[in-house]
Amino acid sequence: MQSHIDLKTLTDPKALNVHYDFKCFKCQTRFPVYFWYLKNKDGICCPNCGQKLPSDVLKNLKESIFYIENALKTLNDTNEHESGWSLSIQWNSLLDLPPRPSEYDHLSISLNEDDDYSPFNVT
Structure with missing residues (x-):
């Protein structure tokens, strides 16, 4: 006898407490967005300053949520009593990924060997 869980249960916010943890670089606010909430949204913005998450x-x-749900559904539908798999997703990072860009990242300096960069022009 197999004990299957339907996909609706797998995506129930009470069954899966899975979320993305966002950090807004504009105001430094951190906030979670749960999978079940994100699936139905046309846009995400910072709850503090309103900065919009890029649409892409x-x-x-x-x-990614679609693929995770499909993987869970496939496992659930094909698992048997003594053979099969379970899946747990964890990501504990001490770093902000990706890191906040430096305020100077947009600047570039090109130095030529022939140029004189000394403050004094000595001849």
């Missing part, structure tokens, strides 16, 4: 990032995050 939102699209990719929503696709």
Whole structure:
């Protein structure tokens, strides 16, 4: 006898407490967005300052949820009593990924060997 869980249960916010943890670089606010909430959103913005998450990032995050749910459904549908798999997703990072860019990242300096960069022009 197999004990299957339907996909609706797998994505129930009470059954899966899975979320993305966002950090807004503009105001430094951290906030969670739960999978079940993100799936139905057309946009995400910082609850403190209103900065919008780029739409292509939102699209990719929503696709990742789709693939995770499909993997869970496939495992659930194919597992048997003594053979099969379980899945737990964990990501504990001490770093902000990706890191906040430096305020100087947009600057570039090109030095030529022939140029004189001394404050005094000595001949």
